[in-house]
Amino acid sequence: MADSLTPASSGRWQRLRTAALAWADDFSAPERRFELVAVMTLMLLIMYTLSTWYMQAGVLCLSVFALLHRPILRSALFWFAITLILTVGHYQGWFHIDNHKYLITYWCLALALSRLADDPDRFLALNGRLLIGLAFLFAVIWKAISEDYMSGAFFEATLLQDTRFHGVAEVVGGAPAAGLQENVLGLSRLRNFGDPSAGFDITTGGRIPLLAQFMTWWTILIEAVVAACFLWPKDRGLSKWRDHSLFAFILTTYPLAPVVGFAWVLSAMATAQCRTKGFRYWPVLYTFAFLAVMVSAYLPFSRLKGLLLP
Numbered sequence: 001m002a003d004s005l006t007p008a009s010s011g012r013w014q015r016l017r018t019a020a021l022a023w024a025d026d027f028s029a030p031e032r033r034f035e036l037v038a039v040m041t042l043m044l045l046i047m048y049t050l051s052t053w054y055m056q057a058g059v060l061c062l063s064v065f066a067l068l069h070r071p072i073l074r075s076a077l078f079w080f081a082i083t084l085i086l087t088v089g090h091y092q093g094w095f096h097i098d099n100h101k102y103l104i105t106y107w108c109l110a111l112a113l114s115r116l117a118d119d120p121d122r123f124l125a126l127n128g129r130l131l132i133g134l135a136f137l138f139a140v141i142w143k144a145i146s147e148d149y150m151s152g153a154f155f156e157a158t159l160l161q162d163t164r165f166h167g168v169a170e171v172v173g174g175a176p177a178a179g180l181q182e183n184v185l186g187l188s189r190l191r192n193f194g195d196p197s198a199g200f201d202i203t204t205g206g207r208i209p210l211l212a213q214f215m216t217w218w219t220i221l222i223e224a225v226v227a228a229c230f231l232w233p234k235d236r237g238l239s240k241w242r243d244h245s246l247f248a249f250i251l252t253t254y255p256l257a258p259v260v261g262f263a264w265v266l267s268a269m270a271t272a273q274c275r276t277k278g279f280r281y282w283p284v285l286y287t288f289a290f291l292a293v294m295v296s297a298y299l300p301f302s303r304l305k306g307l308l309l310p
Contacts, residue, residue, distance in 0.1 A: 038066075040287070099262075110124060136230065243282045246266065258293060
């Protein structure tokens with residue numbers, strides 16, 4: 001009986017594989033690349049725009065209109081309008097917004113300018129590659145000259161005080177969940193200068209220093225590799241590994257620290273610059289990473305504790 005089922009099972013598997021490859025080829029087609037990148041960017045803007053009313057209202061209205069009427073995605077005026085709204089809002093929050101907010105603004109400007117270029121796809125691919133390469137290069141330079149970072153103090157403080165990293169601190173670093181929450185409350189009291197009981201003892205875990213040191217060196221290593229691969233002359237030497245290095249960075253960073261906005265803008269820029277030669281399914285993988293990071297934000301590392309720890 002097993003032998004009689006083998007040809008049928010093999011045939012079904014072959015048909016499934018053929019259908020999947022046909023879908024992946026269509027999804028990754030160069031002529032659809034801009035629309036895919038534009039939709040990824042709009043999803044980012046809709047979900048992670050600053051909370052000021054005029055930014056939310058302006059970006060949301062324009063983005064929803066573009067999603068319902070797709071031809072507007074290819075309008076330079078549309079992307080210039082989005083860029084203007086982001087620029088005004090980010091200027092007012094200049095000193096406290098996350099770094100990737102600036103990158104999102106630059107990327108929207110690149111989308112606008114690409115619609116005025118003779119070869120929009122090539123222009124956008126070049127800007128995506130350079131924005132990624134330069135962002136990682138400057139990140140590596142900042143880390144290399146920062147004593148707090150190179151000593152491991154940055155990640156140690158982040159693990160113990162930043163709620164986005166508490167899952168890793170608890171599961172891998174051995175820090176108690178209750179103690180991590182006390183760290184957050186204590187830090188909040190420190191910011192209230194009128195509170196006489198603001199002082200508190202930091203709760204840590206036995207493996208936190210080792211984990212912080214590992215994260216320090218792994219981060220600077222993988223970021224340096226990404227910067228080198230993306231800034232290397234195109235289709236030569238290290239440049240051929242740029243998608244491999246960035247995908248490795250995304251998969252090893254954002255499941256542990258779900259900074260969704262940064263992961264999404266990287267995924268959108270990376271999709272724009274994917275090579276059409278060689279392995280042609282990078283747009284599929286970057287879209288998978290785009291969605292996986294969102295899932296990880298709603299399923300933080302700490303919720304897997306029951307599976308990872310006895």
